[in-house]
Amino acid sequence: MKIIGVYHGDCSDGTAAAAVLLKKFPSIKLFPLKHHFEEKDFAPIIAEVDEETTVYTVDNVLGVEEFVKKAKEVISLDHHIGANEEMKAFAAAHPNFTYIFDNNKSGASLTWTHFFGEETMPELVRLVQDFDLWQWKFGDRTKYLSRFMISFANQPNKVLEFFDENIETLLEQGKTISVFADYVVENYASRAEPLYIKIGGYTVPAFNAQFMFVSEIGHALAERLKSTVLLFSIHSERVHMSFRSMEGYTPNSLELAQLLGGGGHTLAAGAYVPLEKFWGMLQHDTNIRMDTNDTNGYE
Structure with a gap:
């Protein structure tokens, strides 16, 4: 066999x-x-x-x-x-x-x-x-x-x-x-500033990050911002998107990934989109700010 x-x-x-x-x-x-x-x-x-x-x-x-x-x-x-x-x-x-x-x-x-x-x-x-x-x-x-x-x-x-x-x-x-990894995660999560990406009816905070420590960084940012976050990296003509969220966030990681044809888990999911589509999803309004009181950062 x-x-x-x-x-x-x-x-x-x-x-x-x-x-x-x-x-x-x-x-x-x-x-x-x-x-x-x-x-x-x-x-x-x-x-x-x-x-x-x-x-x-x-x-x-x-x-x-x-x-x-x-x-x-x-x-x-x-x-x-x-x-x-x-x-x-x-x-x-x-x-x-x-x-x-x-x-x-x-x-x-x-x-x-x-x-x-x-x-x-x-x-x-x-x-x-x-x-x-x-x-x-x-x-x-x-x-x-x-x-x-x-x-x-x-x-x-x-x-x-x-x-x-x-x-x-x-x-x-x-x-x-872990001594070095903890430094990388904490340094990135404390200093990173988001872009904003439109996915369906949601405006999602997004960060440019490579795959190493993506879960640790993503969950640290989700906890900091009180919202599901997107970590993206560009690979030639495609953009890899990793979503991370905490329990109770709406929409969660899986819901956002599925809007883009992706999948995964409730608190960790992923998708790919063409680079050209990604550029069109970027929100250019510099006045966008997170409202973490009752919307989890979404419109």
């Missing part, structure tokens, strides 16, 4: 989920894939699929519409609420597609539980989940592990090795990285 795995690229949770697949299937071929991927990214993956192939997608449901046309079976393990209804309907209509969803787990913990049971789950996977779901049940242990994992995105082979390492050794390395 031929098995390939597709995991959420450039993501610690996705990489850890891929490492779980590698533990279960040592000969599996693994491919990272990001939301709003381009054809050149997908072509080498679909080329590996034939009628004898089992495809696993973990921490994502990317490309399943194409995989089911060629593969023997497709199994998706995902926790992104934005795609849930669509994927349930798709699974009902395609007998070779199995959709396993749990919004209370991260991609890595869902994949581990599916194959090995929750009782044997390594602490590394629990800490990855704690950060990915933004629960912070384990405090600094979660922070240090998330910082350690930054260097190993898209390296499931390395993460597989970490499953059996002393977690305290990994956390100590993450603690060292």
